Amino acid sequence: MTEGTRSVAAPIRDWKGKVVSALTVVGPIQRMQDYKIPTIIRVVKEAAKEASERLGYDERFIRKTINI
Incomplete structure (x- = not known):
């Protein structure tokens, strides 16, 4: 969060669907x-x-496991 910058991020999930990291471009x-x-x-x-x-x-x- 720096003035004059923008960022885009997406989560990285493990085999259980848990977010374990993220990929960010700034x-x-x-x-x-x-x-x-x-x-x-x-x-x-x-x-x-x-x-x-x-x-x-x-x-x-x-999705099947949690019935979405």
Whole structure:
């Protein structure tokens, strides 16, 4: 939380679905302009999903387990 910066983050989950970490991208507002944010969000979410899957996270299994 520094003035003049923006950040985008996504959770990284373990095989139980517990958040064990996060992936964050931080940059100056001059480089993280409004029109770039949707792309940054997509990339960060995909990278966090891949990291979670490497830890054994399977969203389909978790959803079945908790009846979503």
